[in-house]
Amino acid sequence: MTKLLPAQVLTYLNKNGVGPRNITGNTAGINCCIAIPSLNEFDNLKILLNSLAENDNQYFNDSLFLFIVNNTADAEDTVKQNNIKTLAFLEGIVNNRDSDFSANKIIKSGLRIAFIDAASAGKELDDVEGGVGLARKIAMDEALKIFNYNCSATKLLVCLDADCTVDKNYLTEIRSHFNSKKSSAAVVNYRHNSGEDNINTYAIICYEIYLRYYELALRYAKSPYAFHTIGSTMACDVASYIKAEGMNKRKAAEDFYFLSKLSKFCKVEKIDATNVYPSSRESDRVPFGTGQRVSRYLSYVRNEYELYNPEIFRNLKLWNEYYLSPDFDENNKAAIPASIDSYLRQNNFYNSFARIKDNSKTARQLLNQKTRWFDAFRTLKYIHYAKDEHFENINMFKAVEWLLKENDIPVNINEAPSIDEQRDILNLLRNL
Numbered sequence: 001m002t003k004l005l006p007a008q009v010l011t012y013l014n015k016n017g018v019g020p021r022n023i024t025g026n027t028a029g030i031n032c033c034i035a036i037p038s039l040n041e042f043d044n045l046k047i048l049l050n051s052l053a054e055n056d057n058q059y060f061n062d063s064l065f066l067f068i069v070n071n072t073a074d075a076e077d078t079v080k081q082n083n084i085k086t087l088a089f090l091e092g093i094v095n096n097r098d099s100d101f102s103a104n105k106i107i108k109s110g111l112r113i114a115f116i117d118a119a120s121a122g123k124e125l126d127d128v129e130g131g132v133g134l135a136r137k138i139a140m141d142e143a144l145k146i147f148n149y150n151c152s153a154t155k156l157l158v159c160l161d162a163d164c165t166v167d168k169n170y171l172t173e174i175r176s177h178f179n180s181k182k183s184s185a186a187v188v189n190y191r192h193n194s195g196e197d198n199i200n201t202y203a204i205i206c207y208e209i210y211l212r213y214y215e216l217a218l219r220y221a222k223s224p225y226a227f228h229t230i231g232s233t234m235a236c237d238v239a240s241y242i243k244a245e246g247m248n249k250r251k252a253a254e255d256f257y258f259l260s261k262l263s264k265f266c267k268v269e270k271i272d273a274t275n276v277y278p279s280s281r282e283s284d285r286v287p288f289g290t291g292q293r294v295s296r297y298l299s300y301v302r303n304e305y306e307l308y309n310p311e312i313f314r315n316l317k318l319w320n321e322y323y324l325s326p327d328f329d330e331n332n333k334a335a336i337p338a339s340i341d342s343y344l345r346q347n348n349f350y351n352s353f354a355r356i357k358d359n360s361k362t363a364r365q366l367l368n369q370k371t372r373w374f375d376a377f378r379t380l381k382y383i384h385y386a387k388d389e390h391f392e393n394i395n396m397f398k399a400v401e402w403l404l405k406e407n408d409i410p411v412n413i414n415e416a417p418s419i420d421e422q423r424d425i426l427n428l429l430r431n432l
Contacts, residue, residue, distance in 0.1 A: 004149070005144070005145065005149065006149055008239070008242055009144050009145075009149075009238070009242065011242075012144070012242045012245075012246065013141065013144065013145070015245075016245050016246045017141045017144075017246070018134070018137055018138055018141055018249075019138060019141055019142055020142070020145075021068075021116045021118065021138055021142055022116065022117070023066065023114050023115070023116055023142055023146065024090075024091065024094055024114060024115050024116070024117070025064075025066075025094045025112070025113060025114025025115060026094075026112065026114070027064060027114060027146040028148075029061070029062055029148050029151075030062055030063070030064045030112075030143075030146050030147055030148055031062040031063070031147065031148055031151060031153040031154070031155055031156065032059065032062065032063040032064070032155070032156040032158065032171075032174075032175060033063075033064045033066050033139075033140070033143035033146070033147070033156070033157055033158065034063065034064070034065045034066065034158040034159075034160050034171075035066050035068065035136055035139035035140050035143060035157065035158065035159055035160070036048075036065060036066065036067045036068070036139070036159075036160045036161065036162055037067075037068050037070060037132055037135035037136055037139070037161065037162065038067050038068065038069045038070070038083070038086055038162035039069075039070055039071055039079065039083070039132075039135070039162075040071075040078075040079045040082045040083065041082070041086065041162035041163055042082045042083075042085045042086045042089065044162055044163040044279070045067070045086055045089070045162045046089070046102045047165060048160075048162055048163070048164055048165060048166075049065075049093075049102065049106045049111070049113075050102060050105060050106070051164075051165040051166050052065060052106075052109075052111055052166060052170070052171075053105055053106050053109035053111055054109075054168050055166070055168055055169070055170055055171045055172065056168065056169060056171070056172045057109070057110050058171075058172055058175075059171050059172060059175045060109075060110045060111060060112060060171075061110075061112075062148070062151075062153070063112060063171060063175070064112045064113075064114055064143075064146075065111060065112065065113050065114070065160075066114050066115065066116065066139050066142070066143060067086075067090055067113070067114070067115040067116070067139075067162070068115070068116040068118055068135045068136075068138055068139040069083050069086050069087050069090070069115060069116070069117060069118060069119045070083070070116075070118035070119055070124075070125050070130070070134075070135045070138075071083055071118075071119045071124055071125065071130070072124050072125050072126070072127045072130035073124045073127055074127050075124075080119065083119035084119070084120070086119075087115065087117055087119065087120070089103065090113060090115045091115075093106055093107055093113050094113055094114065094115070116138065116139060116142065118135065118138065129249050129251075130251075131249070131250070131251030131252070131254075132231065132251065132252075132254055133247060133248050133249045133250040133251060133252075133254030134249040134251075136159060136231070136247045136254060137246060137247035137248065137249055140157050140159075140241065140246065140247050141246060141247075143157055144238065144241075147238065153179075154178050154179065154237050155237060155238040156174070156175070156178055156235060156236070156237055156238075157235065157236055157237070157238065157241050158174060158234070158235040159231055159232060159233070159234040159235070159255075160232050160276065161231065161232040161278065161279070163278075163279035164232050164276050164277055164278050164279065165276075165277045166274070166275070166276050166277065167274045167275045169273065169274045170188070170274045170275075170276070172274075173188075173271055173273045173274035174186075174188065174235055174271060174274070177269075177271045177273075178235070178237065181269070183267075183269050184236060184237050184239065184240040184265075184266035184267070185234075185235065185236040185237070185240050185259075185262050185263070185266050185267070185268045185269065186235050186236070186268065186269040186270060186271050187227050187228055187229075187230070187233045187234055187235070187259070187268060187269075187270055187271070188233040188235065188270075188271045188274060188275070188276050189233070189270065189271060189272050189273075189274065189275050189276070190228065190230055190232070190233050190275060190276045190277070190278055191208075191275050191276075191277055191430065192204045192205075192207070192208050192277070192278055192280045193277055193280055194208075194280070194423060194426070200280060201280075201419070202419060202422075203280075203304075204280040205419070205422050205423060205426055206304050206305065206396070206422075207304075208426055209307075209396060209400065209422070209425065209426055209429065210307060210396070211228060211230075212426070212429035212430065212432075213307050213308075213396075213399060213400060213403060213429065214308070215227065215228050216403055216407070216429060216432055217308065217310070217313040217403060218313070218316075218379070220313055220317060220403065220406055220407075221313045221314075221316035221317040221320055222317055222320040222321060222324075223316065223320055223379055224263065224267075224324075224371055225260070225263055225268075225375065225376035225379055227259065227263070227268045227270060229255045229256040229259050229260075229376075230255060230276075230278060231254065231255035232276050232278055233276050234255060234258065234259060235271075236262055236266075240262060240265055240266050241262075243262075243265040243266075244258065244261045244262045244264075244265060245261070248261075256376070257377075259376070260375060260376035260377055263375075263376060264371075264372050264375060304396075305395065305396040305397070305416075306393035306394065306395065306396055307393060307394065307395075307396045307399035307400070308383055308387055308391075308393060308399070309386075309387065309391035309392060309393060309394050309399070310394075310399060310402045310403070311386075311390075311391045312339075312383055312386040312387065312390075312391050315337040315339050315340055315386065316340070316379070316382070316383070318335075318337050318340075319336065319337060319340045322335050322336065323370060323374065324367065324370065324371065326363060328370070330349075330350055330353050338390075339382075339385075339386045339389070339390040339391070340382070342389070343381075343382045343385050343386070346385070347378065347381075349373070352373060353370075353373070356369045356370065356373060395415045397413045397414065397415055397416075397417055397425070398413070398415060400413060400425055400429070401413045403429075404428060404429075407432055409428060411428075413425065
């Protein structure tokens, strides 16, 4: 089969690929693969599949939902047993054995399901590297080998998680987005469930306000990297995946680093017409992300109702407007905010910029190199630096009030709004 693969795919797999791993299921004629890591998710996976089964079936025929059921050899026995149940459930679907009502509904829906066993004895993920990044990478790299390259349709790699649910137009909107636009990468809109009034709800509302604030404040600052980095919302075409050298193997923040690298080669757009609903549960699997933030909130180790000071983003806006303009002159220190200048000096920017200019033959090359140097990672590092050295965090709701007013929404928010008021604030941010 490898002889039929495009040259660029073979080159990537030889240089950056992982595997091989066997895929169980019918993989013929696939143009879109949704890669779904599953670790200890037997109950949640059923909920996800029922959610997917309610999607419009327009693109079911050439879209594959590829689960990678995974654990390391040193995982707890309860995790391993849960994964064995998951594998048996998926195997029943693949072989059209309607062992229970859930499987029957999924089989009848026409969803194309396949799976990779990275959980059984001898097939586990490496104890050192094993985690969500490696699981995503294995599934996405294996997908490169099964696409129908004889068909001219865009070949898409989409990420989802086994503990999510999705809207009924999820697959249709993703496929339509890439079919109708010259888009190479995108993130799907998201909404955490926040219905019941309990401590977990308070935690997830607080966390999503933080996420929305950060993304919208970057947009205010005219950053090229103003997009959310949630793993279950990512999508890109094969060409961009290869340019970014594929998914990384990180156990945490794999989504941030993948999208950051991807964004150096193409614009990361947003698919607003549908939603992914990530899990709002507490978790200690990784040191970043939703589960960790919910856990931290519940442990009361710090004040969660603080956000980055708006002054950071005002400085960042001044910087981006000047730095990304044709008139940028690194010697004009009066045009560079002090917090930015001190950060640049600590990161050897001025020596680096001299090389950037020497190596850029055109204005377009210069702009590309400037954007790549002050990338998503350096943007985040600047924000952390500015918080630590120049501008302390402020009350969450005062920061949001500033942001909403910058978006022409005249609001006055007190510093300790009720949970219902917090929901209203979150909905305002969601709709910007």
